[in-house]
Amino acid sequence: MTIPFNKPFLTGNEIDYINDAIHFGKISGNGKYTKKCQDFFESKYGFKKTLLTTSCTDALEMAALLVGIEPGDEVIIPSYTFVSTANAFALRGAKIIFADSRPDHPGIDESTIESLITKKTKAIVPVHYAGVACDMDIIMELADRYNLFVVEDAAQAIDSFYTGKDGVKRALGTIGHLSCFSFHETKNIISGEGGMLAINDERFIKRAEIIWEKGTDRAAFFRGEVDKYGWVDIGSSFLPSEITSAFLYAQLENISKIQQKRLALWNTYDQSLKEYASNLKIRLPKVPDFATNNAHMFYLVCDTLNQRSQIIKALKDEGILAVFHYISLHSSKYFSGKHGERRLINTDIYSDCLLRLPMYYELKESDAIRITNIIRHTL
Numbered sequence: 151m152t153i154p155f156n157k158p159f160l161t162g163n164e165i166d167y168i169n170d171a172i173h174f175g176k177i178s179g180n181g182k183y184t185k186k187c188q189d190f191f192e193s194k195y196g197f198k199k200t201l202l203t204t205s206c207t208d209a210l211e212m213a214a215l216l217v218g219i220e221p222g223d224e225v226i227i228p229s230y231t232f233v234s235t236a237n238a239f240a241l242r243g244a245k246i247i248f249a250d251s252r253p254d255h256p257g258i259d260e261s262t263i264e265s266l267i268t269k270k271t272k273a274i275v276p277v278h279y280a281g282v283a284c285d286m287d288i289i290m291e292l293a294d295r296y297n298l299f300v301v302e303d304a305a306q307a308i309d310s311f312y313t314g315k316d317g318v319k320r321a322l323g324t325i326g327h328l329s330c331f332s333f334h335e336t337k338n339i340i341s342g343e344g345g346m347l348a349i350n351d352e353r354f355i356k357r358a359e360i361i362w363e364k365g366t367d368r369a370a371f372f373r374g375e376v377d378k379y380g381w382v383d384i385g386s387s388f389l390p391s392e393i394t395s396a397f398l399y400a401q402l403e404n405i406s407k408i409q410q411k412r413l414a415l416w417n418t419y420d421q422s423l424k425e426y427a428s429n430l431k432i433r434l435p436k437v438p439d440f441a442t443n444n445a446h447m448f449y450l451v452c453d454t455l456n457q458r459s460q461i462i463k464a465l466k467d468e469g470i471l472a473v474f475h476y477i478s479l480h481s482s483k484y485f486s487g488k489h490g491e492r493r494l495i496n497t498d499i500y501s502d503c504l505l506r507l508p509m510y511y512e513l514k515e516s517d518a519i520r521i522t523n524i525i526r527h528t529l
């Protein structure tokens with residue numbers, strides 16, 4: 151028997167809704183399922199406006215266009231993230247300034263951001279790694295003081311929250327000027343490829359719709375606001391087909407069931423390893439008091455690269471796939487020559503030592519326990 155790292159899943163109505171979209175007679179974008187999904191997100195989480203996209207990568211590229219990144223502008227991004235977080239801004243000619251991770255969590259070390267701000271800085275892009283919030287009070291205060299935009303990379307952060315100093319609990323993705331989510335098959339809620347741009351600053355809403363629809367005012371035309379539509383700005387084709395949105399909507403109907411199941415698995419991993427973690431010299435995920443856990447990921451921070459390889463091998467011998475995560479972007483093939491000498495010590499530790507355990511809707515509690523038993527006996 152093998153246990154993959156991830157597995158796509160159906161929750162009930164996915165296939166029926168795809169059939170319905172086809173029989174309804176529209177499978178291109180911005181139809182009834184797109185609207186159902188967008189309405190769901192806006193009313194459940196409080197985003198001012200949402201637009202489904204074909205990926206989080208697309209949403210990030212829209213965000214870079216919207217905040218008006220021009221060649222030479224600087225954008226502060228954690229090095230420990232997926233390529234798209236930085237690539238979307240690099241496409242517009244931005245100079246990427248990579249920040250280190252926190253010592254206790256792979257998210258951006260908020261205390262280092264201010265020292266990276268210059269006259270050319272235009273935006274900060276925090277990534278809520280594993281769906282756990284960055285300290286958004288610190289980031290928003292810096293953005294205010296230096297007049298910067300904040301684009302949340304909330305790819306992993308659906309249904310997760312941040313409680314600020316004011317005691318208000320806010321959904322991740324509602325705090326920055328813009329936010330980007332992913333529904334890639336490896337995330338909590340899936341549609342194969344899929345994503346969403348959330349717009350919290352009203353100034354961006356109108357232009358976002360135009361950029362989304364290939365630089366045209368077609369969305370306004372379909373609402374009857376203009377009598378013909380045409381080319382009004384730059385843009386691209388960022389909207390998903392109704393087939394994708396229909397699949398996504400079926401998942402959204404079951405979001406609490408999905409989240410409960412993932413949280414139960416996450417807690418099983420945590421409980422079964424807690425007692426042994428310090429003996430094994432592994433660190434378990436930390437969730438700060440201001441954040442919630444959406445059980446996007448269960449990871450270990452191993453003591454050494456060698457220990458991580460040992461655990462991967464022991465699991466693989468039993469047919470179980472555990473995987474490491476990002477290779478720091480500042481030391482990537484594309485970027486290492488551009489980064490300079492500034493060391494990002496914590497980022498490098500996560501690159502070498504972080505290990506993700508299988509986590510998906512259909513994983514059984516008994517499998518999670520079996521996995522932790524193998525880890526305990528490896529060392």
Ligand SMILES: *Cc1c(COP(=O)(O)O)cnc(C)c1O
Binds near residue numbers: 277332
């Ligand atoms: C998954 C992910 C992305 C990319 O999402 P796509 O929908 O695959 O484009 C970007 N940033 C982070 C942090 C991610 O985890």
